Amino acid sequence: MHHGFIRSHPRCAVPLLCSHLSRAQLGYSHCRVYVRRPAGLSRIRCIRPGTRSHHRHHTSARGHRCSHLVDFPHGALHQQSTGAHEPHGGSPVPPILIKLWEERYGVDVIHIWGMTETSPIGTVARPPSGVSGEARWNYRISQGRFPASMEYRVVNDGEVVASTDRNQGEIQVRGNWVTASYYHSPADVEGGLAHTFRGDNIDDALEKFTPDGWLRTGDVGSVTKDGFLTIEDRARDVIRSGGEWIYSVQLENLIMESSRVVEAAVIGYSDEKWGERPLAVTVLHAHVEPNRDTAEILRDGLREKLPSWMLPEYWTFVDSIDKTSVDKFDKKDLRKHLADGDFEVIKLRGPGEK
Numbered sequence: 001m002h003h004g005f006i007r008s009h010p011r012c013a014v015p016l017l018c019s020h021l022s023r024a025q026l027g028y029s030h031c032r033v034y035v036r037r038p039a040g041l042s043r044i045r046c047i048r049p050g051t052r053s054h055h056r057h058h059t060s061a062r063g064h065r066c067s068h069l070v071d072f073p074h075g076a077l078h079q080q081s082t083g084a085h086e087p088h089g090g091s092p093v094p095p096i097l098i099k100l101w102e103e104r105y106g107v108d109v110i111h112i113w114g115m116t117e118t119s120p121i122g123t124v125a126r127p128p129s130g131v132s133g134e135a136r137w138n139y140r141i142s143q144g145r146f147p148a149s150m151e152y153r154v155v156n157d158g159e160v161v162a163s164t165d166r167n168q169g170e171i172q173v174r175g176n177w178v179t180a181s182y183y184h185s186p187a188d189v190e191g192g193l194a195h196t197f198r199g200d201n202i203d204d205a206l207e208k209f210t211p212d213g214w215l216r217t218g219d220v221g222s223v224t225k226d227g228f229l230t231i232e233d234r235a236r237d238v239i240r241s242g243g244e245w246i247y248s249v250q251l252e253n254l255i256m257e258s259s260r261v262v263e264a265a266v267i268g269y270s271d272e273k274w275g276e277r278p279l280a281v282t283v284l285h286a287h288v289e290p291n292r293d294t295a296e297i298l299r300d301g302l303r304e305k306l307p308s309w310m311l312p313e314y315w316t317f318v319d320s321i322d323k324t325s326v327d328k329f330d331k332k333d334l335r336k337h338l339a340d341g342d343f344e345v346i347k348l349r350g351p352g353e354k
Helices: 052-061 095-105 133-140 248-255 292-300 331-339
Strands: 014-018 031-035 085-088 108-114 121-124 150-156 159-161 169-175 215-223 228-234 239-241 244-246 261-271 275-284 314-317
Touching: 095 108, 121 228, 150 215, 228 248, 239 261, 239 275, 244 248, 248 261, 248 275, 261 331, 275 292, 292 314
Parallel strands: 085 108, 275 314
Antiparallel strands: 014 031, 108 121, 150 159, 150 169, 169 215, 215 228, 239 244, 261 275
């Protein structure tokens, strides 16, 4: 996703890029969305983070972390809907954000899934013609349908499982425009000009491909009988607790529904009894106290939507969460901060504890 600019669009005059805003301010996930210029609007200002303008106007955003602030008159965005479609990739958009943009502004946020190795689009989440209600919504929040030209399968513990929404595992793909191997450059051999990258030795990454020619995407999810993909998490981010899988993305989306929370990332935390439990690394609004009571309140807010064994008992409150160059949570850095003892972890009662 491109950050830091405003440009024209054939259907909408102004694209607005927002990142991790509270529910009261349209949502809380990084997502570029197009909105029509409201009638009578004479000026649009884009403020880049880190500039003097950003610091001068930061308090007007009530302390929220923004990729950009766009200067609209109060309530102007509510004046008319756009009928626009906005594709989104990189990470799933929280369902509440999809719903807000459709209901308030008539913008359909369309999930697109893929990667460089799939050239790059794999699926597009457009509901089948004629569906409505809950069925249409389930299609909307999926990652979309595979094209006929791309084969797919779901693999759990080395076994290929049937395509149903109940069977989850690693998504593997192959096809004419899917990478079958990585190029081996003479420069990446030991001692060559490109034999290291960011301090690590370069290899052919053979583990990314199966012996029978499938690309291992590293995404964990399911595929319905009619070929619609739902991604639950990255394989490396799944929390394995007592033999069960806990998806970090699911917890993050639910935690960020709270009006107390600016953003939250979930990583695994070593636990003697369960092996691993979720740790919620959370940024709170300025008026919320970062203490045990707040952690209890946030966890209680999840009880209606999750079984008790999935509720995080480990919490840490931070000023900000590390991001990658494409504005995703940098969980590698978060794990390093945890290993280095940088987090003050609050421990609540866990599963089975009294």
